[in-house]
Amino acid sequence: MQNRIIEDAPNTPGQKELNPLLKFALELGPLLVFFFANNRGEAIAAAFPALGALGGPLFVATALFMAATIIALTVSWILTRSLPVMPIVSGIVVVVFGTLTLWLQDEVFIKMKPTIVNGLFAAVLLGGLAFGKPLLGYVFGQAFKLDNAGWNKLTLRWGLFFIVLALLNEVVWRLFSTDFWVAFKVWGTMPITIIFMLLQIPLLKRHALEPLFESKD
Structure with a gap:
């Protein structure tokens, strides 16, 4: 079977699946690296002068964030021979x-990244939905199986949620300090996303094609 660079469509038979915890770790790991590097930027720069030459803590964190992101995508490719749509975007x-941030020595570019990404995701999901394509199935198709109505509703909710995240990022980076923005990016955005996901469980149960939580008797 020919390998695909991008993950298969939802419900495609025979597609390789990552362990959910490993998938979560690969997605959260780069953010944790970013947070740690920003808080320990001076110590990292002292230990590795080449990184210190990049600039202050945020610039060191940006470089390590880029490296961690590439490593996470590489591991995902090695394990599944495909790349998940949203993490690759x-x-x-x-x-x-990140390159623009380091090249121009301007923090604004990396701070705007979540706004651009979330806005892009919202546009893709809501745009696909307008053409009758619930694209969220590409993201969660490995985790659970829903009927078409379920994918449509879930896609709409996530599209609107990404708009909220984009607006939140704009408010935080424009009105608060860099350290607060970095902390919110890791410890604020992630809990908000987890809470939102938990609130979708009733919808998932109503539209599941198979039990979400199977007993292990």
């Missing part, structure tokens, strides 16, 4: 805006 934006 986010990864491309990280590399582009």
